[in-house]
Amino acid sequence: MTAAHPHPSMPDYARNAWYVAAWSHELAAEKPFAITIxxxxxxxxxxxxxxxxxxxxxxxxxxxxLSLGRCEGERLRCMYHGLLFGADGKVVEIPGQELIPTHARVKRYAVVERHSWLWVWMGDAEAADPALIPPAVGLDDPDYILGHGHLDYAAEARLINDNLLDFSHLSYVHATSFGAGPQFAQSLPKVTPLARGVRFERWTTDTQGVNIRKTDGPVDSFQSYDFLVPGILLMWSAHYPVGTAAALDFGPPDPAKAIGALNFTSQAVTPLTERTSRYFFSWGPHCRHGDAELRDRMMAIADIAFGEDKVMIEAQQRVIDGTRDPRIMPTSHDRGVTLFNRLVKKMAGQDGTPESAALDAAE
Ligand code: FES
Ligand SMILES: [Fe+2]
Known part of the structure; x- marks a missing residue:
C-alpha cells in the first residue's frame, strides 16, 4: 500500500482564512486535540x-x-509505531531505522490563540496573516459578561452561514424564543459589503424591545453585525431614546451612548466535513447593562433559539440531499447571502461546479 495523500477537499470554501477549531480552554497542555476542518x-x-x-x-x-500520540517537548510522537514528528511536521525519528526519507512529513497548519478561540489557517501556513483574524470578543473581555457554548450540526456549514446572513428567519424560526416579532421579515436591514464580509445594520424605531430586552417605555433599537470570512458573526445591539435613529439619519449610533440592553455576540461556523459543522457562540450583556443573572437568562434563550436553527437547517439539509437538482429562489432578504457567497466563491478561486452554481443565490 502506498501512503494516501491529503487531498484538497471541499473546494467551495475559502482556504486562506482563519477557522475556529476550539475554545482555548478545550486545549489542555500536552493533550493533543483532534478536529476535522x-x-x-x-x-x-x-x-x-x-x-x-x-x-x-x-x-x-x-x-x-497523531492526536492519539504523546507530547515530547516541542515534538509529538505517533503512539502506533513511534515515529517522532517535529512541530514543523517533519519526521525526526523512526525507531529501528537510520534513514529518514525527505518526504517523511505531514502538513503544518498555522494556529493562533486569540479572543478565547484557537484559529487555524487552512491555506499555506507561510501565507497565514494573524491580522486577518476577526475581532471577536473573548470570554475574558472586561467589558462584557459572556456565556458560551458550541453545537454540532449534521449539515453543511454553508447552510448555517446562509441562516446567519438572513435574519428574516427570526420572525418565524425564533417567533417565540427571541420574540423578534414580524418586523425582521417585513423590513430590510442596510447591507454593506466589506473587504472580507458583509455588514448588516438595522434600526427598529419606537419599539418595546424584544423578549428579555423588553422595555417599560418605547425605545429606538439598533442592531449591527459583521459576517466575516470564513463564517464569523460579530454582533452588537442596544437601545436608544426614541428619535435617535431619525436624528442620526438612520446611521450607526455610538455604543457608549446606549441607554440600555447593550450586548455582544461572537459566533463561528466551522465546516468539519461536507455534511457536518461545528457552531461556536458567546453572548452576554455589557457590564454596564447587565449582570451574570441576565447573561444566564440570555444564554437559556440562545440555547433554545440555536436548537431551533439546528432543527430547521438539518431538515433543510436532508431535503437538499434528497433533491436531484437543488435550486433556490432568492428573495430580497438574500442580498447579504449573495454578497457573502460570491466573496467566498471568489476567494475559493473556483468558477463554480454545477452543484454550487445551483445553490448559489443570484440577485
Ligand atoms: S502509524 Fe504512526 S508510527 Fe506507524
Ligand atoms: Fe437563527
Whole structure:
C-alpha cells in the first residue's frame, strides 16, 4: 500500500482564512486535540513550554491519528509505531531505522490563540496573516459578561452561514424564543459589503424591545453585525431614546451612548466535513447593562433559539440531499447571502461546479 495523500477537499470554501477549531480552554497542555476542518484531520497541541502547534492528524507511516500520540517537548510522537514528528511536521525519528526519507512529513497548519478561540489557517501556513483574524470578543473581555457554548450540526456549514446572513428567519424560526416579532421579515436591514464580509445594520424605531430586552417605555433599537470570512458573526445591539435613529439619519449610533440592553455576540461556523459543522457562540450583556443573572437568562434563550436553527437547517439539509437538482429562489432578504457567497466563491478561486452554481443565490 502506498501512503494516501491529503487531498484538497471541499473546494467551495475559502482556504486562506482563519477557522475556529476550539475554545482555548478545550486545549489542555500536552493533550493533543483532534478536529476535522474542511475534511482535513488536524491535531492541535500545546507543548509544555506553552507553544501552540497544529499538524495534519495522520501519520505518514500507516495513517494512525497523531492526536492519539504523546507530547515530547516541542515534538509529538505517533503512539502506533513511534515515529517522532517535529512541530514543523517533519519526521525526526523512526525507531529501528537510520534513514529518514525527505518526504517523511505531514502538513503544518498555522494556529493562533486569540479572543478565547484557537484559529487555524487552512491555506499555506507561510501565507497565514494573524491580522486577518476577526475581532471577536473573548470570554475574558472586561467589558462584557459572556456565556458560551458550541453545537454540532449534521449539515453543511454553508447552510448555517446562509441562516446567519438572513435574519428574516427570526420572525418565524425564533417567533417565540427571541420574540423578534414580524418586523425582521417585513423590513430590510442596510447591507454593506466589506473587504472580507458583509455588514448588516438595522434600526427598529419606537419599539418595546424584544423578549428579555423588553422595555417599560418605547425605545429606538439598533442592531449591527459583521459576517466575516470564513463564517464569523460579530454582533452588537442596544437601545436608544426614541428619535435617535431619525436624528442620526438612520446611521450607526455610538455604543457608549446606549441607554440600555447593550450586548455582544461572537459566533463561528466551522465546516468539519461536507455534511457536518461545528457552531461556536458567546453572548452576554455589557457590564454596564447587565449582570451574570441576565447573561444566564440570555444564554437559556440562545440555547433554545440555536436548537431551533439546528432543527430547521438539518431538515433543510436532508431535503437538499434528497433533491436531484437543488435550486433556490432568492428573495430580497438574500442580498447579504449573495454578497457573502460570491466573496467566498471568489476567494475559493473556483468558477463554480454545477452543484454550487445551483445553490448559489443570484440577485
Ligand atoms: S502509524 Fe504512526 S508510527 Fe506507524
Ligand atoms: Fe437563527
Amino acid at each position: 474542511l475534511g482535513e484531520p488536524v491535531v492541535i497541541w500545546r507543548s509544555a513550554s506553552g507553544a501552540l502547534n497544529a499538524l495534519e492528524d495522520r501519520c505518514v507511516h500507516r495513517l494512525a491519528p
